[in-house]
Amino acid sequence: MNDALSPVAPRASGRAGFRRTILAGFAAFSLTPQPFAGVVHETTSAYHHILVVDQRGRRTLSFDGSEETRMSLANPLQGHFEYVEYFFTPWLWNTNISNVLMLGLGGGSIQRLYAAHCPTVTIDTVEVDAAVQRVAGQYFNFNTGPRQRVFVQDGRMFLRRSNARYDLILLDAYTRGRYGSAIPHHLATREFFTLAREHLTADGVLAYNVIGTLNGYRADIVGSVYRTMKTVFPEVHLFPATESLNIVLVGTVRPVQVTPAWLKERTETVVNRGLVKLPTFAQRVSAFRAMPPANVERCPLLTDDFAPVDGLLGNTR
Amino acid sequence: MASFAAVGLMFAGGFIVMILEIIGARYLASEFGGSFYVWVSQIGVVMIALAAGYYLGGALADRWQCLRRMAWLLVPAGGLVLTVPDYAPPLLEAIVLRHPADAPIPMVWQKLDPALGSAVVFLTPCLVLAMLPPYLIRISARGITHLGRLSGRIIAWSTLGSIAGVFVAGYFLIDWLRLTTIFRSAGIAILLLGLLCHPLSRAFAPEPVRDESGADHE
Structure with missing residues (x-):
């Protein structure tokens, strides 16, 4: 989503230029990400180099030099990445969501937004890196409690050993780095989606954030994840983000024929009954795309x- | 001839060890997740296999002094790797599911379980393959005048094979082939190495080992 922000070594020619490039490379590594930024916290875990930076009223969480979470310091419910708001669209298919499983914590944007806009929901979050949980708690207003539980372990291991069933499973478990994003392979296979579906209720929904586009950047990964999800879920829908190269894929356990009239009616139901108080909900729904990616x-x-x-x-x- | 045979065996052995290590980490992730400890375990267990294999390979070489007998170990090891996709999943599942569900796995087991899983699948075949370098040094040696050079060459070729194995597995095999296919191919390759021991052993025909003084050893 933020690959464009990665620093690029300056172009240089000749032997001295080459040396400069190398030195610039070292400098880029040692000063991750910018020396002038207001670094609030820095730590290295088994998984990431974690950096919390405050700049121009905004707090940013970076893993290995790549931004994971943004949050406005004045209002923690603002300033997040747009794509996280698409994690509310599953309410169109299921208006009785009470138990949510989220794989991947990061700075807890989704957890924070859900707590604010769907306060009756209970969220279990599985995060593989204990350091991420500490950072989210200390610097990103993420508080655990009866409605917000965190399990420090691998997401697939958690599902495999859990007997719980969820109304909604959300996945935002990408790892990102200077060379772009990587998808954890064991969270993208048919076996994984089958396991996830076994932990969904009859009206259950799974939403999966994929970094990529429909016909350009990383279109192959979007097509592959779509195709793989489609072998497990009867319906898979797409919500391409408008401000970043993210697509949220939504798979539903129940086959539902989605028409424009259905979308409109469901959106009104969700908004009017106050199920989701996110102000931009209807706008996010409008990104709905029925067509499968052309390259599937x-x-x-x-x-x-x-x-x-x-x-x-x-x-x- | 003996030299070529030794170099070829070394390269192939080192190559297969690292193919197993790299794709093994992938394989274990579908059972133990993508945790850091999966990689830690995989590297640690393969190093244990190498240490034990070097030790045992050296000891057996002194006793057997004949390449043919390595087939007794290589053929079963090949069979083991060939059948990993068949026998390993229930064993690995038993390691994961022995913990009570709906309670977190204690940290010590989050760290050790992948190592147990890795040991179940990879310890034995990698141990057998690691026996090759000391074994071949012993049966190729003709006196101690050039023993340093000989052992250096044999170990270097083994390591070159390992280097090739790492990159071939990580850059190509994972993208091109199913894990099942890779396990089966590696198993067949180890079996072939075992079967090759028979014809190749003539190249390493035992002869009295002489040192500089000309005195016979035995």
Whole structure:
């Protein structure tokens, strides 16, 4: 989503230029991300170099030099990335959401927004990195409690050992770095989605944030995840973000024929009954896209046995 | 001839060890998740296998002094790797599911479980492959005048094979082939190495080892 923000080594020619490039590279590594920024907290965990920076009224969480979460310091419910708001669209298909499972914590944008806009919901969050939980608690107003539980472990391991069923499962478990984003392969295979579906209720919905676009940057990964989800869920819908290169894929356990009239009626129901108090809900719904990505047929189905998410699909095009 | 055979065996052995290590980390992730400890375990367990294999390989080489007998170990190891996709999943699942559901796995087991899983699948075949370098040094040696050079060459070729294995597995095989196919191919390759020991052992025909004084050892 923020690959454009990655620093690029300056172009240089000749031997001295080459040396300058190398030195610039070292400087970029050692001063992650910018020396002039107001660094609030810095730590290195088993998974990431974690940095919390305050700048121009905004707090940013970065993993390995790549932004994970943004939050307005004046109002923690503002300033987040647009794509997280698409994690409210599952309410169109299920108006009785009370138990939510979220894989990936980051700075807790979604947890914070859900607590504010859907206060009756209980969220279990699974985060693999204990340091991320500490940082989210100390610097991003993320508080655990009876409605916000956190489990420090791998998301797939959690699902495998859990007997709970959820109305909604949200996935935002990307790792991002200077070379772009990487999708954890074990959270993108048919076996994984099958496991997730087994933990959904009859009206359950799964929403999956994929970094990529429909026909350009990382279109192959979007197509592959779509195709893989479609083998497990009867319906898969797309919500491409408008401000960043994110697409939220929504899979539903129940097959529902989505028409413009249905969307309109459901949006009104959700808003009028006050189920989701997010002011931009209707606007986010309008990003709905019924058509599957054009490249689906060419994209490989991802399985535990074959998931070339780093190489074949990692091509930036 | 002996030299070529040794170099080829070394390269192939080192190559297969690292193929197993790299794709093994991928394989274990579908059971143990993508945790940091999966990689830690995989590297640690393979290093244990190498240490044990070097030790045992050296000891057996002194006793057997004949390449042919390595087939007794390589053929079963190949069979083991060939059948990983068949026998490993229930064993790995038993490791994960032995913890009571709906309660967090204690930290010590979050760290050790992937190592147990890795040991179940990878310890034995990697141990057998690691026996090759000391074994071949022993059966290729003809006196101690050039023993330093000989052992250096053998270990270097083994490591070159390992280097190739890392990159081939990580850059190509994971993108091109199913994990099942990679396990089956590696298993067949180890079996072939075992079967090759028979014809190749003539190249390493035992002869009295002489040192500088000309005195016979045995």
